[in-house]
Amino acid sequence: MTETRPVIYLQDYTEPPFLIDKVHLHFDLHEGETRVKTLLDMRRNPLVPTADLVLNGEKIQLYSVALNGTVLAEQAYKVTPHTLAVYNVPDAFQLETEVGLSAYDNTELSGLYRSRANFCTQCEPHGFRRITYYLDRPDVMACFTTSITARKDRYPLLLSNGNLVDEQTLSDGRHYVRWEDPSRKPAYLFALVAGDFQSITGEHRTPSGRIVTLKVYVEHDADPEEGRFALESLQRAMRWDEVQYGREYDLAIYMIVAVSDFNMGAMENKGLNIFNTKYVLARSDRVIDTDYVGIEGVVGHEYFHNWTGNRVTCRDWFQITLKEGLTVFRDETFTEDMTSQGVAHIDTVNGLRTQQFLEDAGPTAHPIRPASYIEVNNFYTNTVYRKGAQVIRMIRTLIGKEAFRQGMDVYFERHDGQAVTTDDFVAAMADASGRDFTQFKRWYDQAGTPVLDVSSQYDTQTKTYHLTVRQSCPATPGQPTKLPFHLPFRIALWAQTGAAQPIVERTLELTEETHTFTFTDIQAAPIPSLLRDFSAPVIVNYPYTEDELCFLLKHETDPFAKWEAGQRYMTRAILHAVDNVDELHVRVVPTCLVEAYQHLLTPGIVTDLAFLARLLTPPSEMYLNQQRTPMRVEKVSECRIRFKQELGIALRAEWERWYHMLKPLAVYTPAAVGERALRDLALMYLVAADAEAFRHLAYRQAEGTTYFADRWGAMMALRDVACEERLTLIKRLHTAETPALVLNKFFTYEATALLAGTYDRVKQLLKDRSFDLHNPNNVYALLVAFGTNETQFHHVSGRGYTLIADYVICVDAFNPQVAGRLVMPLLRWQRVDTARQAMMKAALTRILKTANLSSDVYELVSKALAVS
Numbered sequence: 001m002t003e004t005r006p007v008i009y010l011q012d013y014t015e016p017p018f019l020i021d022k023v024h025l026h027f028d029l030h031e032g033e034t035r036v037k038t039l040l041d042m043r044r045n046p047l048v049p050t051a052d053l054v055l056n057g058e059k060i061q062l063y064s065v066a067l068n069g070t071v072l073a074e075q076a077y078k079v080t081p082h083t084l085a086v087y088n089v090p091d092a093f094q095l096e097t098e099v100g101l102s103a104y105d106n107t108e109l110s111g112l113y114r115s116r117a118n119f120c121t122q123c124e125p126h127g128f129r130r131i132t133y134y135l136d137r138p139d140v141m142a143c144f145t146t147s148i149t150a151r152k153d154r155y156p157l158l159l160s161n162g163n164l165v166d167e168q169t170l171s172d173g174r175h176y177v178r179w180e181d182p183s184r185k186p187a188y189l190f191a192l193v194a195g196d197f198q199s200i201t202g203e204h205r206t207p208s209g210r211i212v213t214l215k216v217y218v219e220h221d222a223d224p225e226e227g228r229f230a231l232e233s234l235q236r237a238m239r240w241d242e243v244q245y246g247r248e249y250d251l252a253i254y255m256i257v258a259v260s261d262f263n264m265g266a267m268e269n270k271g272l273n274i275f276n277t278k279y280v281l282a283r284s285d286r287v288i289d290t291d292y293v294g295i296e297g298v299v300g301h302e303y304f305h306n307w308t309g310n311r312v313t314c315r316d317w318f319q320i321t322l323k324e325g326l327t328v329f330r331d332e333t334f335t336e337d338m339t340s341q342g343v344a345h346i347d348t349v350n351g352l353r354t355q356q357f358l359e360d361a362g363p364t365a366h367p368i369r370p371a372s373y374i375e376v377n378n379f380y381t382n383t384v385y386r387k388g389a390q391v392i393r394m395i396r397t398l399i400g401k402e403a404f405r406q407g408m409d410v411y412f413e414r415h416d417g418q419a420v421t422t423d424d425f426v427a428a429m430a431d432a433s434g435r436d437f438t439q440f441k442r443w444y445d446q447a448g449t450p451v452l453d454v455s456s457q458y459d460t461q462t463k464t465y466h467l468t469v470r471q472s473c474p475a476t477p478g479q480p481t482k483l484p485f486h487l488p489f490r491i492a493l494w495a496q497t498g499a500a501q502p503i504v505e506r507t508l509e510l511t512e513e514t515h516t517f518t519f520t521d522i523q524a525a526p527i528p529s530l531l532r533d534f535s536a537p538v539i540v541n542y543p544y545t546e547d548e549l550c551f552l553l554k555h556e557t558d559p560f561a562k563w564e565a566g567q568r569y570m571t572r573a574i575l576h577a578v579d580n581v582d583e584l585h586v587r588v589v590p591t592c593l594v595e596a597y598q599h600l601l602t603p604g605i606v607t608d609l610a611f612l613a614r615l616l617t618p619p620s621e622m623y624l625n626q627q628r629t630p631m632r633v634e635k636v637s638e639c640r641i642r643f644k645q646e647l648g649i650a651l652r653a654e655w656e657r658w659y660h661m662l663k664p665l666a667v668y669t670p671a672a673v674g675e676r677a678l679r680d681l682a683l684m685y686l687v688a689a690d691a692e693a694f695r696h697l698a699y700r701q702a703e704g705t706t707y708f709a710d711r712w713g714a715m716m717a718l719r720d721v722a723c724e725e726r727l728t729l730i731k732r733l734h735t736a737e738t739p740a741l742v743l744n745k746f747f748t749y750e751a752t753a754l755l756a757g758t759y760d761r762v763k764q765l766l767k768d769r770s771f772d773l774h775n776p777n778n779v780y781a782l783l784v785a786f787g788t789n790e791t792q793f794h795h796v797s798g799r800g801y802t803l804i805a806d807y808v809i810c811v812d813a814f815n816p817q818v819a820g821r822l823v824m825p826l827l828r829w830q831r832v833d834t835a836r837q838a839m840m841k842a843a844l845t846r847i848l849k850t851a852n853l854s855s856d857v858y859e860l861v862s863k864a865l866a867v868s
């Protein structure tokens, strides 16, 4: 392939040549053509010498352009597929345009589009240019007023950002509204919603005494009470941001609208968040405990953006992590405060290690602040979000919570109302703490997951202990060598004799390639506990003995380090079996591990049952597969099943006792969540131990309740078991009446099953009436989920690759962003054996040869094929 596409570089950034002070938009909404009239108060940026005004605009039909009230002749401007240039504009002027667009034909779900019978918008990053001609870049901030007319019967609700200032019924069955947003904002935060919704209302009193009206809107066929949990989450998030960061909300109203068709999770539009229904709707007969956590986390995330993203925004799209890394950090710590801190942090780490480490080791590896892109949509990644959040967490660890809070205050005071960069953020932290972050900033520029190789030495004569840490970072595309990172490395030293507390607890700082830390007055060789609290997003290698891991699993007081000891032990046991394929008679689970788990399962030893369940959950197949190149998918799957079976048998008495003892209440409370997590894990192990004997238990649990979380826990125990009970439960879940939220769970359940028939089942469901390829949630739930089912996706025949490639091509024709997510597992061909590599590369080449391929998929696939 010789085709190339334009690359955009961070270093080429220049200030906007024109500024926009005021925007007035008028929408005349129609199912056919919607007309948009835009009035811009503009002026030349005195700092940038330019002549012509060039506005962004895509897939819109221009009807007229007027400058200071005079309609321009055709030779006074030029329209291309992506721009409108107006020649010889004065220093200050009013520009008026009228365009037409068809929201009903917008299948990309970017700009103004239709979701079911409603209109809604998605403007980040480049949707606004699909609505009108504009300087569509985040560093152009303006005050917006928006008026809308639409049929009153079909669209009784007309919303935009800010405050409603006018409302009129028109004579022709239509009505009119006008919204004013007093805050300056970039166009990507613009939002419009028109349709038939139901709502619930609440309020929030800010510390300064202002009352904010809170609204949650759901589609007209949903029960508005399904938005209650989201509303309460919003109230908790507002209070949390006031207490933790001293930040108040600034408008009189805050609205959340849930729509069925949305490419992402939710969008933080000023005063008018638009959400994927998945992160709003909660009903006890449709959702599970992790859905509540997800809703609260995403509602919090979008709310926290009001300060970190909206009031202080990004200068350019290379800075996405400025708002996303920081806001993910804020939502992760919010979740830690609202649920179980240890469990929430473990879930964060687990997600990072399975998703982001994989990205960092693949062909699309990029730093949290990339230096270039072809399609910015490809940079809403785990790296920019989740690793970005880890970078913020490291800053907090290095300077302490108090200085971190002061740094945030400096950042807000200095930059409120501005569009800034990650350098500005770090400078605020440096100024507040007096620390030098020069070297630390390499985290923003260097891709790849650093590896820490640790060794230790104890000197019995001098009673000193030496810990040597060598850091390295693998090469990533475009970055063959890396400089050492500055990172906090939390450690503890435990006396082997056992004690309630470690003898040493320290936050070490690494800056060099190699450090040796010396600890004196250590009476006997200690057990080191490394990377406590997961103090940096790195991989740690240390030659632990099994006894040491057992010790840490039993005695560690740091939740992450305790969990990590168990994960290391289980990973080692399963991989040992994987590497010794011929010794099938050898047990996978070592006796020492059984004893440690027996100890932990003794009632009263671990009181947080959700945490106990995490301690006993084996590492995922995806995580295990990452530990071997080339991947050993079949063997990993087989050995992981054997591991669960053996642990199920070895601890059968414990599992049975816990299963029958736990009677979680049908509510979402920390206690009930913990009890359910442990009960369902016990059930999983019992079914793994002896499916014949225990599958009826799962069936009884599922059938004996209307509380969906209880039902789902039982179904998960049967997910990989081909049996009558599973089929019956599945049939109940897949009916014409099944609501969308449950249907998506069902799709994922089928697509992630380890059963031999999964591939055929996915193909069958793709053709099912309940599946809609144009609905992003459906595609994520069935096809993207299938891509995470590594055993099935990497089936030796190559059929998994063909299936995903077929649908990437198909979906790319109407929704490139969704296709970009779907193609991800195909990009990682370097991880498999040569026979599979050939098939994956053939699938990628076929995609690349497709006519009219989007820049989203083009960039990802061409990068994957470029690596050798």
Ligand SMILES: [Zn+2]
Residues within 6 Å of the ligand: 268, 301, 305, 323, 324, 327
């Ligand atoms: Zn966000």
